[in-house]
Amino acid sequence: MSLENFIPEVWSARLLENLRTSLVYGQPGVVNRDYEGDIRQAGDTVRITAIGAVANAAYTKNATTVVPETLDDAQTILSIDQCRYFAFQIDDVDRAQQRPNVMEAAMREAAYSLANTADQYLASLWSQVDEGNYVGSVGSPKTGYTAAQVYEFLVELKVVLDTNDVPREGRFCIVPPFLEGYLLKDDRFVKSGTESGVAALMNGQVGRAAGFQILSSNNVPSATATTGFKVIAGHPTAWTYAEQVRQVEAYRPEGKFADAVKGLHLYGAKVVRPRALACLVINAT
Numbered sequence: 001m002s003l004e005n006f007i008p009e010v011w012s013a014r015l016l017e018n019l020r021t022s023l024v025y026g027q028p029g030v031v032n033r034d035y036e037g038d039i040r041q042a043g044d045t046v047r048i049t050a051i052g053a054v055a056n057a058a059y060t061k062n063a064t065t066v067v068p069e070t071l072d073d074a075q076t077i078l079s080i081d082q083c084r085y086f087a088f089q090i091d092d093v094d095r096a097q098q099r100p101n102v103m104e105a106a107m108r109e110a111a112y113s114l115a116n117t118a119d120q121y122l123a124s125l126w127s128q129v130d131e132g133n134y135v136g137s138v139g140s141p142k143t144g145y146t147a148a149q150v151y152e153f154l155v156e157l158k159v160v161l162d163t164n165d166v167p168r169e170g171r172f173c174i175v176p177p178f179l180e181g182y183l184l185k186d187d188r189f190v191k192s193g194t195e196s197g198v199a200a201l202m203n204g205q206v207g208r209a210a211g212f213q214i215l216s217s218n219n220v221p222s223a224t225a226t227t228g229f230k231v232i233a234g235h236p237t238a239w240t241y242a243e244q245v246r247q248v249e250a251y252r253p254e255g256k257f258a259d260a261v262k263g264l265h266l267y268g269a270k271v272v273r274p275r276a277l278a279c280l281v282i283n284a285t
Contacts, residue, residue, distance in 0.1 A: 012248040014104075015263060018111030019243070024204040024217040025122035025232075026115075026241050030172050031269070035078055036242040046078040046242060048272060078240060080268040084117055086110040089253060089260035103261070114265045118243065119219045121269065123174075125239060126221060126230040128271035129279045133160050136281035141228025143283040147185035154210035157233045157278045164275040166235050173212035173233035176220040178284050180206050183214065228281035238276030243267035 025031060035046040055069060088106055135156045136142040142153060154173060161171065175183070183189040183206075191207040204215040212233055221230040248263040271277060 012245050012263070015107055015111050015248065016245045018108055019115045019118070019245070019265075022112050022115035022203070023119050024174060024215055025119050025219065026243075027203050028236075029170065029202050029213070030174070030215070030236055031122065031239050031241045032236045033241055035240055044080040044266075046080070048076040048078060048240070048270075076270060076272050078242060078268055078270040080242060080266050082118070082121055082267045084114055084265045085262060086114060086265075087260065087262035089256065089258040092257040092259070107261070110263065116219070118265070118267055119217070121267075122241060123217070123219045123221050123230075123232070125269060125271055126232050126279050128274055129232070129277045130274040133164070133275060133278040134281060135160070135278065136228060138227050138281055141223065141226070141281040141283045143285060145282075147182045150179060150182040151186045151188055151209060153280050153282065154212060154233070157280055158210045158212070160278045161234065161276070166276045167237070168211055171212050171233065171235055172215060173209075173231065174204070174215045174217050174220060175231050176229050177216055177218065179229070179231065179282070180214070180216045183207070183209055189214075223283055225283065228283050231280035231282060232277060233280065234277035238273045239269060239271045241267065241269040
């Protein structure tokens with residue numbers, strides 16, 4: 001590979017595309033990217049301003065004096081505090097024996113590795129769910145259930161979100177594969193690919209149940225006997241994610257006959273509406 005033919009901007013765009021394709025928690029329809037902006041270095045912050053509710057009052061013609069209220073606002077800080085890198089090299093001897101697309105294949109592998117780490121980070125935000133929005137709990141997870149009861153747990157999550165006035169359109173629920181298996185045994189679960197399923201499939205999408213788009217992921221936080229898997233359900237407006245792939249560089253490592261590439265992935269996430277997420281805590285049996 002000739003370094004003259006390496007265009008950092010092209011590789012950077014391809015890498016970012018692969019990241020978004022690989023994510024389950026970080027894809028559109030699950031998390032929003034409204035505040036992504038232009039992230040330049042680790043430690044950058046995005047300031048999110050929220051306006052409080054606007055009140056209304058009764059009005060009597062020719063009698064009421066209208067007094068405007070002063071709006072309350074609050075700022076939430078989204079910190080770009082996660083920083084990961086990749087770096088690999090292709091020896092000149094190996095390069096001569098490889099196919100021309102070895103670099104692109106290596107970039108795809110790097111993208112998947114970064115995406116998987118970011119997905120696990122987003123999954124860990126279950127701890128920011130409103131404390132009143134749990135079905136089951138850490139210390140007392142749901143256990144000893146049937147396929148029918150798993151569906152009922154989803155209904156409980158739905159009721160929690162309904163009570164909090166969370167929009168019904170666009171809700172999601174991310175389950176581990178074993179829980180998907182339970183749902184497949186329930187006739188109320190609408191599988192993807194059927195006439196009743198939606199046409200445009202998201203990554204990890206397996207069907208619909210209880211008003212949720214059901215997605216499956218191996219990155220659902222794992223369980224012990226007392227902690228349970230944390231199954232997140234909610235609406236994309238509940239949390240936000242921002243990322244940037246920066247400084248993708250090709251270089252010749254000193255003291256080696258090889259071409260090398262390195263890149264930096266910066267990202268951060270925040271639950272901005274904790275009541276728009278719910279969490280089912282459940283064991284595998």
